[in-house]
Amino acid sequence: MELWKVFLWSLGVQCWWLTGCLASRGNDTRLYHHLFNHYKKALRPVQGPEDMLMVEIGVTLTHIIDMNEKHQTLTANIWMTMAWNDSHLTWSPEEFGGFTALTLPASEIWKPDIVLYQNVDPYFNGWSTDDTYIKVSSTGYILWEMPTVTMSSCHLDVSNFPFDTQTCVLKFGPWIHSGKELDMRSMADEGSLESFIDHPEWEVGSFKAKRHMIWYGEDFNIGTPYADVTFKLVLKRKSTFYVFNLLLPCLLLTFVMTATFFLPSNCGEKLSFGVSLLLSMVVFQLVLTDVLPESDNLPWIGRFVIITMILMAVSLGMSVFVMYSCDSSMGARTIPGWSRKVFLKYVATLLLMGDLSKQGAAESADNPGEYSPPDLTTLNSVDKNKHNDNTTNSSDKTTLALYHMVNNLQSVQQNLSGLLVHARRMEKNRALEREWRSLAKVLDRICMLLYLVTATSCLIAFATEA
Template sequence: MMASRPRLLLSVLWHLACSTLHVAGRGRGNDSLLFHHLFREYDSALRPVREHQDVLTVDFGVTLTHIVDMDEKHQTLSMNLWITMGWNDTHMRWDPGEYGGVKHLTVPATYVWKPDIILYENVDPQFNGWSRDETYVKIHQNGYVLWEIPAVTRSSCKFDVSSFPFDHQRCFLKFGPWIHSGYEVTMRSMAPEGSLEGFIDHAEWRVHNFIAEEHLIFYGEDFDISTPYADVTFTLRLGRKSTFYVFNLLLPCLLLTFIMAATFFMPIDSGEKLSFGVSILLAMVVFQLVLKEALPESETLPWIGRYVIITMILMAISLAMSVFIMNICDCTVSSTPVPSWAKKYILNYAARCLLMGDMSRLDAGVPRETELLLASPFQNGHSGGRKDPTILACGLNSDPGRDGTEGIVSLLISRLQGIEKQLETLKTYATQQERNWEIEKEWRTLAKVLDRIFMFLYVSVAITCLVAFAGTSQPHGGNK
């Protein structure tokens, strides 16, 4: 009796082990039986509907994980997406109770029918569709087929860079069947927006939203204008992170622009004034070439590009004005005085407005000290008349009858008359030089005031253009 109990215990354990192995084997067999049951007469080339006129609805969802590249030059957008599609396959339904409780089955994607959904804006030459051998689908007991695909897409996106580098862009991702019309396959978004869960931040762009919209569009083909086509369009709204461009493009441009204003403070007759301005203009030309490489080739120039072009024009005009000012300073070769209207409106009114004072009040004529210095010794200080040479002769020799003295007196008189003529010539020359110096001083003063006027105009136009373009650079929603 005691010996039979161990045998009974061993027998129970053996039966339990066999039952466990049998259940496990039966489970594996149910998957195999279900697979053969589903695909025994299944045709993956046909649309899985009961009736031909039935419309198949495809649920579509997109998860954005990473922006690989945004090429403004070629206007393309490369992204890493997780695409999810689901639809009801009427041939893929079963009762889990008949197959050991199996509620879903995972099979290679090539075994089932799949919608011919493509990305309309696709520009990837290597794209050959979503159907790849390594993808799988999950089939649920109610016939719902779920297909999840990781993909790197490259699509076209029209960039509006008029507000660069403070621009916002909109890129459209339209997914829909290529050959199946809306009467055969329709599209439905899984969520109002595309998913950004797990999105990796981009160094240049930030994502504002990823809105999904459903459409049923009549494209108007010539052969059948009454056939609509369904799609789900995702609108990706992006904003550029402008810090990099502010410090590497905008700030150097502004520095070059306002450094050019320093040329107006240089001496007017300095030869370095032109060379300094030409160097800054060449630097701005190089800067414009660098900016051209970073922007797409389009008719719409960004505001910073327009500002650079206008600044270059202003610099060229300022150099031309500098040459004009330097030419005015060389008016000393001419004895023409400054016109009265220039004295009134430029040296007086304009100089007052520029806080330079009244520059028209210059000493005219020859100073009194110069007149006294150049006065003839034969000129009478009281009457201003010239003394008679005979009086001088009488002063030298009171005895005119003495022999030999008349010749000496005549010689002295002729010498003094020659000296008087030379002094008159020197006086005329000095007076003319004094007058020319006064004219030169007037022209230099006029050049100084004109230089200050041109500097004021240059700075005013540069600041006005900067404010106007910066005002138009406010984001306006990107392209439509």
């Protein structure tokens, strides 16, 4: 008897559970038919034509997919939430087994024609409703949540690149329904960043929301107000990547250019080194051109690169002038007195190079006196007299040998005099060449200071502006 009681008790429980499920299923189906037998999703869900429908909207930013500075577009992954009251979808939970909410396909219910005004996605054809669902409350409160990827236009001001802050606007509003038919408001004062995934380049500063009522169509004499909710997204660029990969190499090349002014003026690698640095700056300019948008408003780093390229070109021209001024052919010409006094004395002293005008005088003072060959005229006259006497006495061979020796000494004296004249001329040319090289060093030092002062001033001015 005990087993029969247990069996009957379990059978009763199963029948009760099955009856409850069938009743619940029947209430669900009955509620659905009650709501949608006469429901028209093409009509605005209000009681009267003058009634205005309020739509609430909330946006959750989850990920910044791409910020394209070249085309000035922002691609982001967002979660949209919209809510409104549908007066045609209300019921009493007591009449339908206590059902207080239903989850239905979004394609079966009227939805507001909310669009993103800044949308630039060529494949966008409205919010996708095929795979989304809507929660319907017994009071007629509709809650629609859906994830989506948006591509919107965003005006970028790259004047302070890579230390810039950008503001992108996401404006959501109805396209057909005017402000007299549909009004909008934000669910919160700010968009949600709770599920935001950190971006390697951009940091979110704020995501504020604000409602607007703007008149459109006044140019066509059909001025009508339209409501919208605008989310203002403030993004700050993380500049570490650009500082180490773009800014520092640019600065290093800029100040390495000063090494060309320390190379000797007669060094053949001076110009090739400067040209190589100039080509490197051209490469940096090309990199910036690929990154930044096509605009007349250049960033400060772009202006700095252009000014640096100009300075490098001018410095190469100065190097050519300096190399020409110290050319070996200039050694035959004496430095003008005013140049020696101004550059080799005052300017060189001001540049902590010492008084270079005294260097030539000191070298000439250190040189030994010129060699004066002996005068062989007296010996020659004596030897001629002896030669005349010796013609009568041909036996004196020693006197004849002395005569030939004197002739040889006179020939050596003439050759030595020519060598001394050439040596004095070469020494004079070397002294003039040393003076020209000293002048070249002074000019190089002046050009280096001008280059450093100009480059540093531009860098400080642009950095202060940024």
